[in-house]
Amino acid sequence: MTLLLTPVLVAVLCVVIAVIITTSRKTETTESAAEVPSEAEARPWADQDLQDDTEISAKENEDDDWADSYEEENLPHVPYSPGGYPVEVMLERSQDFYTLMNKRRSVRFISPDPVPQEVIDNVIRTAGTAPSGAHTEPWTFVVVSDPETKHQIRLIVEEEEEVNYRQRMGDKWVNDLARLKTNWVKEYLDVAPYLVLVFKQTYGILPNGKKRTHYYNEISVSICCGILLAALQNVGLVTVTSTPLNCGPKLRELLKRPANEKLLMLLPVGYPASDATVPDLTRKPLEDVMVHV
C-alpha cells in the first residue's frame, strides 16, 4: 500500500508545488503592474519623482469651480467693485496689451547685465496673484543669483540633456555631434543674472500634521507661470520656458526643497543679449485658434 501510493503522492506533491509557484508568480505580476504605470499611462516627460504623489482618497476633494473651496464657503463675502473702463479705453487697452505680449519671444541669448532684485520681487509677487485650486497657492519660486549654484544647475541640466540627445542620435539621428551639441549646451544658465525655478507643491501640511492634497496643482502653477511671463515681458526682461523634468529630483536636492515640491519650470531671466537672435517663427492667426458660437 505504502509502495503503491508513493508515485501518486509524488504526483500530488508536484501539483501542490506547482500551485504554490504559480500563485506567488501571479502575485508578483499583479504587484508590479500596480506599481509601474503601463507605457500608455506614463507621461513620457515626467519621471517618477515628478508625478503627483498626492494621496488620492475619495471624490469629495474634487472641485471644478476653483472659487468653491470649503474654506471660502465659511469666509465672509465682501463687495467687489473694481471700477472699470469706458468701452473705447477697453478696446485700446486690449490692443496695447496684445501688441506688448506679441513681442514676447523665447530668448536663449541673455545678457549678464544685472537686474534689480526689486523688479524680480515684483514679478514674482505678480505671478502669485494667480488663481489656484481651493486657493492653495501651491507654488514656490526659487530665485538663484549665486554664480556657483547657477553653475551646479547648469551641470545637472546639461548632463541630462546630453543623455537625451545622444539617445536620440543613437536611434535614428545622423547629424554630427558638433551640431547637436549646441542643443544641450546651455550657456545662459551661467550667464543669466537670475534663474527662476518654479516648484509645484503637490500637497500641503495641515496644522494637525496631516497631508492636504493640492488638486490641480500643476494646472495652477502653469497658470501662475503664464502670469509670470506676462510680468517679465511687461518690464522688458526675457526668458526661455523650459521644463527639465528629468532633472527635477537632482535640482530639488541641490536647492534643498522639501519632498512635496516638484520642479515644474526653469526660467533664466535677464535682459536680451545685444546680439540675441530668435527663430523666424509666426503665430497662428485668430481664426485658427478661436471658434465663435
Place this chain on the structure above:
Amino acid sequence: MTLLLTPVLVAVLCVVIAVIITTSRKTETTESAAEVPSEAEARPWADQDLQDDTEISAKENEDDDWADSYEEENLPHVPYSPGGYPVEVMLERSQDFYTLMNKRRSVRFISPDPVPQEVIDNVIRTAGTAPSGAHTEPWTFVVVSDPETKHQIRLIVEEEEEVNYRQRMGDKWVNDLARLKTNWVKEYLDVAPYLVLVFKQTYGILPNGKKRTHYYNEISVSICCGILLAALQNVGLVTVTSTPLNCGPKLRELLKRPANEKLLMLLPVGYPASDATVPDLTRKPLEDVMVHV
C-alpha cells in the same frame, strides 16, 4: 488496485481543478491591474476622455527646452532687439502691473451687460502669444455667446456638479441640501455674455496624415490661460477659473470639437455684477512663496 487509487485520483483531480481556477483568477487580476490605473496613479479629476491619449512611442520626442524644436532648428534666425526700459521705468512698470493684477479676483457674479466682441478677440489673440512645447500652439478657444448654447452648457455642468455634491454629502456631509445647492447652481453660465471654453489639442495631424504628439500640451495651454487671465484683468473684465473636466466629453460633443481636443478650462467672461461679492481672502506674502539663493 483501481478501488485503492480512486480517492487518490479524486484528490489529484481536485488539485488540478484548483490550479486551473487559481491561474485564471490571477490572470484576470493581472489584466485588470494593467488596464485600470491604480488609485495612486489615477488623476482623480480627469476622466478617461480627458487623459492625454497621445501615442507615446520613444524618448526622442522629449524636449525640455521649448525653443529647441526640430522645426525651429531649421528656421533662419533673426535679430531680436525689443528695446527696453530705463531701470526706474522698469521698477514703476513692475509695481503698476502687480497692483493691477493683485486686484484680480475670481468672480461668480457676472453682469449680463454686453462686451464688444473686438475686446474678446484681442484677449484671445493675446493668450495665443503664449509659448508652447515645440511651438505647437495646442489650444482652441470656443467663445460662446449664443444663449441657447450657453444654457445647454449650464445644464451639462450643473448636472455633473449636482452628482459630485450629492456623492460628497452621501459620504460624510451633513449640511442641508439647500445650502449645498448654491454650489452647483451656476447662474453665471446663462448670464455672462461670453463663455470661453479652452481646449487642449493632445495631438496634431501632420500633412502626411500621421498624428503628431503634442508634448506638454496641458502645461502649454495652462500657461496660455494665465496670459488670458492677465489680458482680461487688463481690460476690466472678470471670470472664474473652472475645470469641469468630467463634463469634457459632453461639452466637446455639444460644441462639435474633434477627438484630439480635450476641455481644460471653462471661463465665463463679462463685467462684474454691480452687487458682486468675493470671499475675503488674502494672498501669501512674498517671503512665503519666494526663496532667494
